[in-house]
Amino acid sequence: DIQARHTYTDTKRRDDVRMANINSARSVADTVRTSLGPKGMDKMISSPNGDVIITNDGATILNKMEVLQPAAKMLVDLSKSQDAAAGDGTTTVVVLAGALLRRSSNLLTAGIHPTAVADSLHKFSTRAVDILQTMAVPVELSDRDSLIKSAATSLNSKVVSQYSSLLAPLAVDAVLSVVDPDHPDLVDLRDVKIVKKLGGTVDDTELVKGLVFDKKASHSAGGPTRIENAKIAVIQFQISPPKTDIEQSITGFPDYTQMDRILREERNYILGMGE
Structure with missing residues (x-):
């Protein structure tokens, strides 16, 4: 009897911790799930300093959330990685992760070992990548029309969707002006600077292929305020x-x-x- 007590292992607490992690991560996915797609709803986020942000971008929403639970923070980091790698799909990747966790919790409840579930998910992801690669349509940098259509598709789920015909060509031309044709996958978006000015409308947005200094001209110095074909040091x-x-x-x-x-x-x- 004494030996039996020493060999007994309480697995209930371990299972409870595992399910708590899954539920915490799923709650993060449920938060951004309603903002996915062309009919997704915007979120109003109030920061501690009083600023109010209205957006449906998954990376922005999760970045503004104060997530403390470790498993939930992994989904936030997942969204950041997606944003850094592709610049889009931040909401989709979190929603997919939440759906996989929900299905995985059902398998764990049925008594399937977590290692078997993880191995199956890895095989599934490898197969999914192979299928997606066969469905993908290559687009060359010289095909400007296809690039504009892709950019317009990304804008259709944003607040500025009605301006996609204006902003999509500007975004494509801005990226094409800084991309290296030899390494088209290594685009540093920091080379494209967005200067915001109060007043006006979205229709006033323009692309400047050069440098924009957000400074006022010094009228008191008595110098010219406009020079064409100037030499700049x-x-x-x-x-x-x-x-x-x-x-x-x-x-x-x-x-x-x-x-x-x-x-x-x-x-x-x-x-x-x-x-």
Whole structure:
């Protein structure tokens, strides 16, 4: 009897922990499930600092959620990985993971070992990838029309779906302008900068193939505010008059001509730096 007590193993707690992890992950999937597809609903998210965000993007929704449970955080990380790898499908991948977890919980309840379930899912994923590759239609970078159709499809489930005919060509042209033809899969989206300005409408959106400086022109300097075919110098140091190593203050000048002379010398010094 004593030996029997020592060999007894309580599996109920282990099963309870496993089901708790599955349910926590499924709750995350259920949160974004209603935002999937062209008829998906937007989510209104209120941040701790009072900002309100309205979106149906899975990566944005999950990124703003304060998820503490480890298994649920794995789905959040899954969405981030999908966003980094493909830039789309963040909601789909989480919903699919939640559906697989739901089916897996039924198998575990029926007494099937977790290792057998995991091995079956791995075989299923390998087979699914093979099937999808046979269904895929290759698209060349030179086929701009097909790229625009793909971009418009992604925009159809967004708030700006009515502007897909305007935004899809802009998005395609922006990516094509920074993509390396030799390595089309390695597109760094940080090379495409989005500058937001208050006022106007979505119809005012335009693509600038160059640099956009979000700075106001210095009218007080007296220089021109518009130059065509200009030569622009990009420097990595500050353009300013030299400063002394010790703190000094100017108390006054005998006459205004000395002050003008100092200002002229500072201006000539700066002009000399640019020559």
